Amino acid sequence: MMSNDPGELDEVIHAIAKVNRLLRQAGEGLASSAGQTHSRRMVLQTLGDGMSVAETARRLGMQRQGVQRIADDLVRDGLARYEENPLHKRAKLLKATPSGLRRLREIERAHAEWVGRVAASTGGADWGATRRDLELLAEALRDAG
Amino acid sequence: MMSNDPGELDEVIHAIAKVNRLLRQAGEGLASSAGQTHSRRMVLQTLGDGMSVAETARRLGMQRQGVQRIADDLVRDGLARYEENPLHKRAKLLKATPSGLRRLREIERAHAEWVGRVAASTGGADWGATRRDLELLAEALRDAG
DNA sequence: GATCATTTGACATCATGTTGTCATTCTTCT
DNA sequence: AGAAGAATGACAACATGATGTCAAATGATC
Structure with a gap:
């Protein structure tokens, strides 16, 4: 098995923290133009057709x-409402309202345009490989924890 | 210039958020064994021989x-104290105390051991390449913001 | 030197997300 | 059925970190 330099991994860890911060800032900026925040958009987007809070x-x-x-x-x-869940009295289904969906669409449009721009300006990167390595790291971290 | 699939980048963005969360949890765990927290360790470690808060x-x-x-x-x-800064009356120098240094060393030992373990269990990853891509992304994000 | 912009720390407020506890509801096992 | 365990939401406390405002200190420009 190929052996890795722990120093390299340590640098990757720092880079992840830095990029994560920049991504969050960018996300806040994108969402704020529609009067929302990064996390609210993430939740709204994940809901889909209706989902319990725990599942989300x-x-x-x-x-x-x-x-x-x-x-x-x-x-x-x-922007969302709780609906009765026929399968679970306590775990109500959280669902986006029409108004919530409109906001979500706005943000998604801006987000897609933004991702496209960033992707275009990072032509030298191999995002497929980077993603694989990050997933590998996530798995190792879950195992170690 | 090579063109990148925005969808791949989007997946990378999600992976970064996930890994960042796992890293923070791991960091809290490592620091808590010495009675500290992740962020306190980061600050303590960055101080070096003395540094203003703004520079840190x-x-x-x-x-x-x-x-x-x-x-x-x-x-x-x-764990730290403010010392007079001959170059700036207002911006005092923050410096680790001997006690702070001891705690820091403890955490650094545990951290190094942990990074080594994770590095060993991710032999298939190319951390050098991943790091380059992350730095590229950071630069693109700073430019876009 | 005088003036204006920048940097810095103090202080307050707020959004985010984790952790812990509890009662309720569901699921599984016997 | 009945009991034990897990999942879920309500509620609260807390750490983290961003944001905004202010006065003091520094630096730059004229």
Whole structure:
């Protein structure tokens, strides 16, 4: 098996933190033009046709309660609502309202345009390979934790 | 110039968010064994021989005030202290105390051992290439922002 | 030197996300 | 059925980090 230099990995770890920060800032900027925030968009986007809060959290890789708070905010602002779940009395289905969907579409359009621009300006990168390595790292971290 | 699929980049973005979360959790775990937290360790480690809060923030890529709060916590707990700065009356130098250095060494030992383990279990990854791609992305994001 | 812009730390406020606890609801096993 | 365990949302406390405002200190320009 090929042996890796721990120093290289350490640099990758720092780079990930840095890029993550930049990505979040960019995400906030994109969402704010539609009066939303990065996390609210992520939750809204993940909901799809209706999904429990716990399931949404799992898909996002977040804690349940973090999503719960965002979800309550979305409902308070009329972008989503809880609907009865025939399969589970307690786990209501969170679903985007028409208004929430409109906002989501706005942000998604801006996001797609933005990703396209970034992708075009990073022609030298091999995103397929990078993605594979990141997934590999995620798996190793889950195993180590 | 090679053209990149925006969809691939989008997947990379999601992977970065996921890995970043896992890394932070791992970092908290490592630091907590020495009674510290991830961010406090980062600040303590960046200080070196003494550095203003603002300079520390720049190196970490964080906001000045975020580091300020961490720094005050470190001082309150006796792990760092402010010293007079001959070059700047207002910008005092933040410096680790002997006790802070001891804690830092503990965490660094555990961290190095941990990175080594993760590096060993991800032999199939090319961290050099991944790092280059991440730096490329960081640059593109800074330009776009 | 005088003036204006920048840098810096202090202070406050806020959004995000984690952690822990609890009661309710569902699922599984016997 | 009944009991034990897991999943779920409500509620609260907390750490993290961003943002904005202010006054003091520094640096740049004229």
